[in-house]
Amino acid sequence: MLTWLSIQGLALVDRIELSFDPALNVLTGETGAGKSLILGSVALLLGERADPDWLRAGEDRGFVEGNFDLGGRPDLLEAVRALEIEPEENCVIVRRELTGDGRNRALVNGRTVLISQLRKLGDLLVDLHGQHEHQLLLRAESQADFYDAWAGVLEARTALERDRAAIVEEERALRADRAAWERDRADEERLREDLAELSDASLETGEEERLNEERERLRQRERMLESLRTARESLAAEEGAAEGFVRRAARMLRSLASTVPDQGALADQAESLLDSLRDLAARIEGVEARALEEPLPLDQLETRLDLIHRLKRKHRTDFPGLMELRDSLWARSRAFDPGGQGLDSRDAALQQRMVEFGREVDALVDKRRREAARFERDVEARLQKLGFQKASLSIALVESDDPRNRPAIDPAAIPGLEFQFRPNAGEPPRSLRRIASGGELSRVMLAVKSLMAERDRVAVLVFDEVDQGIGGAVGEEVGRTLRALASRRQVLCITHLPLIAAHGTRHFEVVKSSTRGRTTTGVRMLTGKDREEEISRLLAGARVTETTRRQARELLDAVRDGASVPSPRARRAASRGA
Known part of the structure; x- marks a missing residue:
């Protein structure tokens, strides 16, 4: 709820x-006080077009914000999440901002969203x-949803829509x-030749990198x-090498040690070196x-790398791509059906599925038609x-095609329906969109x-002008x-x-006032004597x-008190007040 x-x-x-x-919740007030502004603001939250003229004179920006509590409505929470909007504590806060330069933006839970998503x-x-654009039951798809839910066939239709999508896929x-x-x-x-060539190459994972390193x-x-x-x-x-120099040094030190015994350690160290x-x-x-002694297979290695390079260039891919191509060609060769029998059997099964789908669609249309009179x-x-x-409201059903005339390449769409309204006897029924009066449409x-x-x-649910052109017992019934x-x-x-106003569980009065030459619309909640006074104003x-x-x-x-009717005197006064 809001x-x-x-x-x-x-x-x-x-x-x-x-x-x-x-x-x-009822809103009352004198004509021109600004009651429709409240519902117009709600319409902005629903994605209706935002005109810069909505801004108050002298203001650079304005906004409308509403909090919708969806607690207790898991179906709505799931549907909202399907729009990639995450409720916060089961609430959705919608905000629409307007600026003087004609720009506007929409936010849901603080995040900017597209107007299409807001709608x-x-x-x-x-x-x-x-008199607003946002009226679900003026849309043919919403009328079908509503009627099918009433007739108990909405789930069956939804299942058929899934079946049709699966058939199309x-x-x-x-x-x-x-x-x-084909x-x-x-x-x-060519496929088999490519497979034989790649198979004969006996490519191994990581082989190219390993060969390059070896080269x-x-x-x-x-x-x-x-x-x-x-x-x-x-x-x-040999002469001039390190060994010869060290050998001569060792002989000289050993000769020195024979005459000077304490130099023997030097001779030992030289001989060790x-x-x-x-x-x-x-x-x-x-x-x-x-x-x-190790062989030098450089020629073989270059030959192998040349083969790999040629295969890569031929198939326009890298080495891992060659491996994937080989596996793909192998799978295709295994699955290759020379006569196409597998495709033929699939096609036959699909045709049978389409025939069954057509029968189920016809059954759905028949159920709709049978329930239409009661509705x-x-x-x-x-x-x-x-x-x-x-007046009367009739269901205009779109007749399904004869299954024999349905194209074999595409399943027939599920037929739609439309609500048609005839306000007076002798007139032809018309689409709900062609009802001129907003009050008639609301009722x-x-x-x-x-x-x-x-x-x-x-x-x-929001109703505007629902009381247009009525009073007395009809007004009482509308309120009830x-x-x-x-x-x-x-x-x-x-x-x-x-x-109607008397039936409200919460009553708001929309008032217009002027302060220092500036007119302002305000709203106050009425209780007790204030509400009695407003009902009196509506009466007289x-x-x-x-x-x-x-x-x-x-x-x-x-x-x-739940009385079926107000007192006769109140009713006469209410009728005069209308």
């Missing part, structure tokens, strides 16, 4: 804060009836698979051998010998109570909505219907009729007397 509404800087409003009741959210939250997949089969059939020889290592081996040879020759026993040099030279020679009788009875003595919608309020998906409807869904209603206009105040109290008492 728990509170805040309006600032729009039209004649400086700032308004409203807290709504979960049941029937989808609005369709879930509010159904607004009157299977058709698409089958066409794609058949096109691929390509494969034309390219079968680089082989290219470095010559440099390694040259270094080993130079090191060995620098240490070798000579042994180390000989050992290092022998080790270098061994490494060099083993390196020379029309129930609505007509409610319309008569709401002042349409000769027609009230009659339809009252059929199954407990199944209505939206959280809030609104109150009954409000026991299941929150209702907001603008009215000039006391018989400017001629409020003690008699009309007593009549107002009787009217409020009758509604509060």
Whole structure:
């Protein structure tokens, strides 16, 4: 439900804060006070077009903000999340901001959203009836949803819509698979040649990288051998090498030790160094010998890399792509159906599925047609109570095509339906959109909505001008219907009729005032004597007397006590006030 509404800087409003009741909220006030501004602000929250003229004169910006509490409505919470909007503590705060330069933006729970997304959210939250764009039951798809829910076929229709989507997807997949089969059939020889070539190549995961590393290592081996040879020759026993110098030094130190015994340690150290040099030279020679004995398969390696490069260039892919292509070609060759029998069996199954789908659609249409008469009788009875003595609402069903005439390549769409209204006997029925009067339209919608309020998906119902052109017993019935409807869904209603206003569980008065030459619209909640005074004004206009105040109290008492009708005197006064 809409728990509170805040309006600032729009039209004649400086700032308004409203807290709504979960049941029937009525707004009254003198003509021109600004009652429609409240509902217009709600319409902005639902995504209606924002005109810069909405801004209050002298204001650079304005906004309207509303809090919708969806606690206890898991269906709505799920639907809101499907729009990629996450409720916060089961609440959705919607804000619409307008600026003087013509720009406006919409926010939901503090995050900017597209107007298209806001409209989808609005369709879930509010159904607004009157002279506004946002009227769900004026849309053919919403009429179908409503009627099918009433007739008990909405789930079956939803299942059929899923089946049709699945059939369309299977058709698409089958066409794609058949096109691929035809390509494969034309390219079968080339496919098998490519597979044989890739299979013969015996490619291994990571092979290219490993071969490149090996090639680089082989290219470095010559440099390694040259270094080993130079090191060995620098240490070798030939003249000028390190071993020869150390050997001569060791002999001289050993000769010195024979004459100077305390220099023997130097001779020992020199001889030890000579042994180390000989050992290092022998080790270098061994490494060099083993390196020379290792084969040099550089030509083979280059040949392998050249093969890989040629395959990559031919198939326009990298090495991992070659591996994937080989596996793909192998799978295609295994799955290749020379005669296309698998596709034929799938096509036959699809055709049978489409035939069954057509039968189920026809059954749905038949059920709709059988229930239409009962629906029309129930609505007509409610319309008569709401002042349409000769009116009727009929269901115009779109006839389904003969299954034999349905195209085999596409399942028939599920037929739609349309509500058609005939206000007077002898006139042809017309689409609801062609009802000129907002008041008539509001009452027609009230009659339809009252059929199954407990199944209505939206959280809030708004009625504007529902009392246009009625009074007396009809006004009383409208008020009673609104109150009954409000026991299941929150209702907001603008009215000039006391018989309707008296049924409100929360009553707001819209007032216009002037301060320092500036006109302002305000709203106040009425209780007690203030509410009696406003009902009296609705009864008698400017001629409020003690008699009309007593009549107002009787009217409020009758509604509060659950009486079927107010007193005759109150009813006559209410009729005159209308």
